Amino acid sequence: MAKAAKKKKPNRSIFWWIGVVPHLIFKWGGRALLGVIAAVFLLIGLYAFVNPPTTIYILQESARLDGIRREWRDFEDISPHMPRAIVAAEDANFCKHWGFDMQAIRDALxxxxxxxxxxxxxxxxxxxxxxxxxxxxxxxxxxxxxPVVEAIWTKRRILEVYMNIAEFDEGVFGVAAAAPWYFGVDAKDLSARQAAALAAVLPNPKGRSAKRPTAFLKKRARQINSGAETIRLDGRSACFEG
Known part of the structure; x- marks a missing residue:
């Protein structure tokens, strides 16, 4: 009885690999990307109710500095002057937009x-x-x-998370850590002037310091303090205070 012929291995030339490898990269790379996107969307939904335990940047800084200062504080346990000061400093139309301030973008352009x-x-x-x-x-x-975060989170929640993960000095994250670090007070006891000074540090906490304020920083803090009172009076803080 004749032996069965051995099955020949396919002759996969360099041209075969050139055709297949990009396809495999695209296929598995696309699946990995979809997995990352799904994970981020899951976290967005989760973080609408659960406080973020950490962030990529906080982990990086913690490794670089061998530790950081951070303590979570709920919105109602932070001085009301602080969210007003941040909005006045960073985004005066926060309550009016859906995530992007088109007028600010036009002005920047x-x-x-x-x-x-x-x-x-x-x-x-x-x-x-x-x-x-x-x-x-x-x-x-x-x-x-x-826009996804704006659709799922409330404005109050957006500000709450921001105030707890923003960096206010090298390795100092969140208002609860920044208030005693700079002024020796609890976050709920920050005055309007102190809150404005903290907001003035943003968005350059490594180049600015509320402990050693320059003339520019002092002027900026006064402007923020005035702006915070303005948005309180004209209703532009209603979305997170009401």
Missing amino acids: EDGGGRGASTVSQQTVKNTFLWHGRNYVRKAMEAALT
């Missing part, structure tokens, strides 16, 4: 990119889910995720 146009919502998305640094991929992800 007319100014030739000399001023920032990121809203508190965008900064919260970046700080919570993404990484720091100027990068087109990050900016695209930030733009995609911001």
